[in-house]
Amino acid sequence: MSESALRLVWVYPDLLSTYGDRGNVLVVERRARQRGLDVARIDVRSDQPVPTSGDIYLIGGGEDRPQRLAGERLRADPGLHRAVENGAIVLGVCAGYQIMGHEFIDDRGQRTPGLGLLDVWSTRGEGVRNVGDILAEPDPRLGLPTLTGFENHQGITHLGQGVSPLARVTVGGGNGTGDGTEGAWRDTVFGTYLHGPILARNPAVADLLIKLALDVSALPPADNTWYDALRAERIAAVQLPVQ
Ligand code: GLN
Numbered sequence: 001m002s003e004s005a006l007r008l009v010w011v012y013p014d015l016l017s018t019y020g021d022r023g024n025v026l027v028v029e030r031r032a033r034q035r036g037l038d039v040a041r042i043d044v045r046s047d048q049p050v051p052t053s054g055d056i057y058l059i060g061g062g063e064d065r066p067q068r069l070a071g072e073r074l075r076a077d078p079g080l081h082r083a084v085e086n087g088a089i090v091l092g093v094c095a096g097y098q099i100m101g102h103e104f105i106d107d108r109g110q111r112t113p114g115l116g117l118l119d120v121w122s123t124r125g126e127g128v129r130n131v132g133d134i135l136a137e138p139d140p141r142l143g144l145p146t147l148t149g150f151e152n153h154q155g156i157t158h159l160g161q162g163v164s165p166l167a168r169v170t171v172g173g174g175n176g177t178g179d180g181t182e183g184a185w186r187d188t189v190f191g192t193y194l195h196g197p198i199l200a201r202n203p204a205v206a207d208l209l210i211k212l213a214l215d216v217s218a219l220p221p222a223d224n225t226w227y228d229a230l231r232a233e234r235i236a237a238v239q240l241p242v243q
Contacts, residue, residue, distance in 0.1 A: 021060025050079030149194025
Protein backbone atom coordinates (compact mmCIF):
# COMPACT_ATOMS: atom_id res chain seq x y z
CA MET A 1 0.00 0.00 0.00
CA SER A 2 1.47 3.31 -1.01
CA GLU A 3 2.14 6.16 1.39
CA SER A 4 -0.37 8.29 -0.50
CA ALA A 5 -3.27 5.81 -0.25
CA LEU A 6 -6.66 7.15 0.82
CA ARG A 7 -6.99 6.05 4.44
CA LEU A 8 -10.54 4.87 5.04
CA VAL A 9 -11.38 4.12 8.69
CA TRP A 10 -14.44 2.05 9.61
CA VAL A 11 -15.21 2.82 13.24
CA TYR A 12 -16.46 -0.08 15.38
CA PRO A 13 -17.79 -2.63 12.92
CA ASP A 14 -18.31 -4.92 15.96
CA LEU A 15 -20.86 -2.52 17.52
CA LEU A 16 -22.15 -0.26 14.78
CA SER A 17 -22.96 -2.17 11.62
CA THR A 18 -26.42 -3.48 12.42
CA TYR A 19 -28.14 -1.97 9.42
CA GLY A 20 -25.93 -2.91 6.49
CA ASP A 21 -23.62 0.08 6.91
CA ARG A 22 -20.69 -2.09 5.80
CA GLY A 23 -21.96 -1.27 2.33
CA ASN A 24 -20.81 2.31 2.85
CA VAL A 25 -17.24 1.13 3.37
CA LEU A 26 -17.37 -1.03 0.23
CA VAL A 27 -18.77 1.80 -1.88
CA VAL A 28 -16.11 4.33 -0.83
CA GLU A 29 -13.40 1.72 -1.49
CA ARG A 30 -14.83 0.88 -4.90
CA ARG A 31 -15.52 4.47 -6.02
CA ALA A 32 -11.98 5.46 -5.02
CA ARG A 33 -10.36 2.48 -6.77
CA GLN A 34 -12.41 3.15 -9.93
CA ARG A 35 -10.62 6.53 -10.01
CA GLY A 36 -7.24 4.83 -9.75
CA LEU A 37 -6.77 5.67 -6.08
CA ASP A 38 -5.05 3.31 -3.71
CA VAL A 39 -7.18 2.69 -0.60
CA ALA A 40 -5.90 1.65 2.82
CA ARG A 41 -8.91 0.38 4.72
CA ILE A 42 -8.60 0.31 8.51
CA ASP A 43 -11.33 -1.50 10.48
CA VAL A 44 -11.18 -0.34 14.12
CA ARG A 45 -12.86 -2.61 16.62
CA SER A 46 -14.21 -1.10 19.82
CA ASP A 47 -11.27 -2.45 21.87
CA GLN A 48 -8.78 -0.68 19.59
CA PRO A 49 -7.71 2.99 19.49
CA VAL A 50 -9.15 5.12 16.71
CA PRO A 51 -6.24 6.24 14.50
CA THR A 52 -5.80 9.99 14.09
CA SER A 53 -4.33 9.88 10.59
CA GLY A 54 -7.33 8.69 8.58
CA ASP A 55 -8.80 10.65 5.68
CA ILE A 56 -12.41 9.39 5.85
CA TYR A 57 -14.14 7.91 8.92
CA LEU A 58 -17.40 5.97 8.63
CA ILE A 59 -19.57 5.26 11.69
CA GLY A 60 -22.66 3.11 11.23
CA GLY A 61 -25.95 2.53 12.98
CA GLY A 62 -26.78 0.28 15.87
CA GLU A 63 -29.30 -0.76 18.45
CA ASP A 64 -29.54 1.19 21.69
CA ARG A 65 -27.11 -0.87 23.85
CA PRO A 66 -24.27 -1.16 21.32
CA GLN A 67 -24.79 2.56 20.67
CA ARG A 68 -24.23 3.34 24.36
CA LEU A 69 -21.11 1.14 24.50
CA ALA A 70 -19.75 2.74 21.35
CA GLY A 71 -20.41 6.22 22.72
CA GLU A 72 -18.64 5.41 26.00
CA ARG A 73 -15.58 4.06 24.19
CA LEU A 74 -15.37 6.86 21.68
CA ARG A 75 -15.60 9.43 24.48
CA ALA A 76 -12.68 7.77 26.24
CA ASP A 77 -10.58 7.84 23.04
CA PRO A 78 -9.32 11.20 21.70
CA GLY A 79 -8.66 9.68 18.26
CA LEU A 80 -11.75 10.84 16.39
CA HIS A 81 -11.58 14.37 17.82
CA ARG A 82 -7.93 14.66 16.81
CA ALA A 83 -8.72 13.35 13.35
CA VAL A 84 -11.43 15.99 12.88
CA GLU A 85 -9.04 18.68 14.14
CA ASN A 86 -6.65 17.44 11.43
CA GLY A 87 -9.38 17.95 8.82
CA ALA A 88 -10.64 14.38 8.48
CA ILE A 89 -13.99 13.67 6.84
CA VAL A 90 -16.59 11.89 9.00
CA LEU A 91 -19.92 10.34 8.04
CA GLY A 92 -22.07 9.04 10.90
CA VAL A 93 -25.31 7.16 10.21
CA CYS A 94 -28.20 7.00 12.67
CA ALA A 95 -26.65 5.75 15.94
CA GLY A 96 -23.32 7.04 14.63
CA TYR A 97 -24.97 10.41 13.91
CA GLN A 98 -26.54 10.59 17.37
CA ILE A 99 -23.20 9.72 19.04
CA MET A 100 -21.53 12.63 17.23
CA GLY A 101 -23.92 15.08 18.89
CA HIS A 102 -23.93 16.50 22.41
CA GLU A 103 -26.14 13.77 23.88
CA PHE A 104 -28.56 10.96 23.12
CA ILE A 105 -30.90 8.66 25.06
CA ASP A 106 -29.38 5.27 25.81
CA ASP A 107 -30.90 1.80 26.23
CA ARG A 108 -31.69 2.53 29.91
CA GLY A 109 -33.58 5.70 29.02
CA GLN A 110 -30.73 7.88 30.35
CA ARG A 111 -29.38 11.03 28.74
CA THR A 112 -25.86 10.10 27.67
CA PRO A 113 -23.14 12.47 26.50
CA GLY A 114 -21.97 12.18 22.92
CA LEU A 115 -18.79 13.46 21.29
CA GLY A 116 -19.91 17.03 20.55
CA LEU A 117 -18.50 16.87 17.03
CA LEU A 118 -21.82 18.16 15.70
CA ASP A 119 -24.02 20.78 17.36
CA VAL A 120 -27.03 18.46 17.66
CA TRP A 121 -28.70 16.55 20.48
CA SER A 122 -31.08 13.63 20.39
CA THR A 123 -34.13 12.82 22.47
CA ARG A 124 -36.42 9.81 22.31
CA GLY A 125 -39.50 10.19 20.13
CA GLU A 126 -42.78 9.67 21.92
CA GLY A 127 -44.59 8.54 18.78
CA VAL A 128 -44.09 5.57 16.50
CA ARG A 129 -40.59 4.69 15.41
CA ASN A 130 -39.52 6.29 12.13
CA VAL A 131 -39.20 3.25 9.87
CA GLY A 132 -39.34 3.23 6.09
CA ASP A 133 -38.06 4.65 2.87
CA ILE A 134 -37.02 8.27 2.81
CA LEU A 135 -36.45 10.83 0.07
CA ALA A 136 -34.75 14.13 0.79
CA GLU A 137 -33.50 17.17 -1.11
CA PRO A 138 -29.93 17.94 -0.02
CA ASP A 139 -28.49 21.31 0.98
CA PRO A 140 -27.83 22.95 -2.44
CA ARG A 141 -24.30 23.90 -1.34
CA LEU A 142 -23.38 20.21 -1.40
CA GLY A 143 -24.11 19.77 -5.12
CA LEU A 144 -25.87 16.45 -4.62
CA PRO A 145 -28.94 14.93 -6.31
CA THR A 146 -32.05 13.80 -4.37
CA LEU A 147 -31.07 11.50 -1.51
CA THR A 148 -32.79 8.15 -1.08
CA GLY A 149 -32.47 5.92 1.95
CA PHE A 150 -34.14 3.81 4.59
CA GLU A 151 -34.60 5.01 8.14
CA ASN A 152 -35.19 3.04 11.34
CA HIS A 153 -34.92 5.06 14.55
CA GLN A 154 -36.75 6.03 17.70
CA GLY A 155 -34.46 8.96 18.42
CA ILE A 156 -35.25 12.51 17.33
CA THR A 157 -32.40 14.88 16.59
CA HIS A 158 -32.50 18.62 17.27
CA LEU A 159 -30.13 20.96 15.41
CA GLY A 160 -28.21 23.79 17.06
CA GLN A 161 -26.85 26.94 15.42
CA GLY A 162 -23.50 25.34 14.64
CA VAL A 163 -24.80 22.98 11.94
CA SER A 164 -26.93 23.04 8.80
CA PRO A 165 -29.51 20.41 7.87
CA LEU A 166 -28.02 17.92 5.41
CA ALA A 167 -31.32 17.77 3.54
CA ARG A 168 -35.09 18.37 3.68
CA VAL A 169 -37.36 15.35 3.54
CA THR A 170 -40.07 14.96 0.94
CA VAL A 171 -40.92 11.45 2.18
CA GLY A 172 -40.10 10.09 5.63
CA GLY A 173 -39.23 11.44 9.05
CA GLY A 174 -35.55 12.48 8.90
CA ASN A 175 -34.52 14.20 12.11
CA GLY A 176 -38.05 13.60 13.40
CA THR A 177 -38.53 17.09 14.83
CA GLY A 178 -41.40 17.85 12.45
CA ASP A 179 -39.52 20.67 10.70
CA GLY A 180 -38.68 18.53 7.67
CA THR A 181 -34.94 18.51 8.24
CA GLU A 182 -32.80 15.43 7.73
CA GLY A 183 -29.29 14.99 9.09
CA ALA A 184 -26.78 17.72 9.85
CA TRP A 185 -23.36 18.84 8.65
CA ARG A 186 -20.61 21.28 9.38
CA ASP A 187 -17.39 21.57 7.37
CA THR A 188 -16.19 17.98 7.00
CA VAL A 189 -18.51 16.26 9.51
CA PHE A 190 -21.79 14.76 8.31
CA GLY A 191 -24.59 12.99 10.15
CA THR A 192 -27.67 11.37 8.63
CA TYR A 193 -30.51 8.97 9.41
CA LEU A 194 -30.20 7.39 5.98
CA HIS A 195 -29.33 3.73 5.89
CA GLY A 196 -29.83 1.94 2.62
CA PRO A 197 -26.82 1.97 2.91
CA ILE A 198 -26.69 5.65 2.03
CA LEU A 199 -23.60 5.45 -0.18
CA ALA A 200 -24.93 2.52 -2.23
CA ARG A 201 -28.11 4.47 -2.91
CA ASN A 202 -26.33 7.83 -3.31
CA PRO A 203 -22.88 7.32 -4.85
CA ALA A 204 -22.61 11.11 -5.25
CA VAL A 205 -22.28 11.27 -1.44
CA ALA A 206 -19.37 8.80 -1.56
CA ASP A 207 -17.80 10.93 -4.27
CA LEU A 208 -18.30 14.05 -2.13
CA LEU A 209 -16.43 12.42 0.76
CA ILE A 210 -13.60 11.41 -1.57
CA LYS A 211 -13.41 14.89 -3.14
CA LEU A 212 -13.24 16.51 0.30
CA ALA A 213 -10.53 14.06 1.36
CA LEU A 214 -8.47 14.79 -1.75
CA ASP A 215 -9.33 18.50 -1.69
CA VAL A 216 -10.39 18.44 -5.34
CA SER A 217 -13.56 19.82 -6.91
CA ALA A 218 -14.18 16.96 -9.37
CA LEU A 219 -13.37 13.29 -9.91
CA PRO A 220 -13.11 11.33 -13.16
CA PRO A 221 -16.49 9.83 -14.11
CA ALA A 222 -17.37 6.37 -12.77
CA ASP A 223 -19.94 3.85 -13.96
CA ASN A 224 -23.27 4.51 -12.22
CA THR A 225 -25.41 1.88 -14.01
CA TRP A 226 -26.23 -0.26 -10.99
CA TYR A 227 -26.54 2.65 -8.61
CA ASP A 228 -28.94 4.42 -10.98
CA ALA A 229 -31.06 1.28 -11.34
CA LEU A 230 -31.30 0.97 -7.54
CA ARG A 231 -32.14 4.66 -7.17
CA ALA A 232 -34.84 4.50 -9.84
CA GLU A 233 -36.37 1.40 -8.26
CA ARG A 234 -36.46 2.87 -4.76
CA ILE A 235 -37.73 6.28 -5.86
CA ALA A 236 -40.54 4.61 -7.86
CA ALA A 237 -41.39 2.34 -4.91
CA VAL A 238 -41.60 5.26 -2.50
CA GLN A 239 -43.78 7.27 -4.83
CA LEU A 240 -46.27 4.43 -5.41
CA PRO A 241 -49.48 4.88 -3.41
CA VAL A 242 -49.65 2.55 -0.39
CA GLN A 243 -51.99 -0.42 -1.15
N1 GLN B 1 -30.79 3.31 18.52
C1 GLN B 1 -31.03 4.52 17.80
C2 GLN B 1 -32.50 4.88 17.66
O1 GLN B 1 -33.36 4.03 17.62
C3 GLN B 1 -30.34 4.44 16.46
C4 GLN B 1 -30.93 3.39 15.55
C5 GLN B 1 -30.14 3.18 14.30
O2 GLN B 1 -28.93 3.31 14.28
N2 GLN B 1 -30.80 2.77 13.24
O3 GLN B 1 -32.82 6.05 17.57
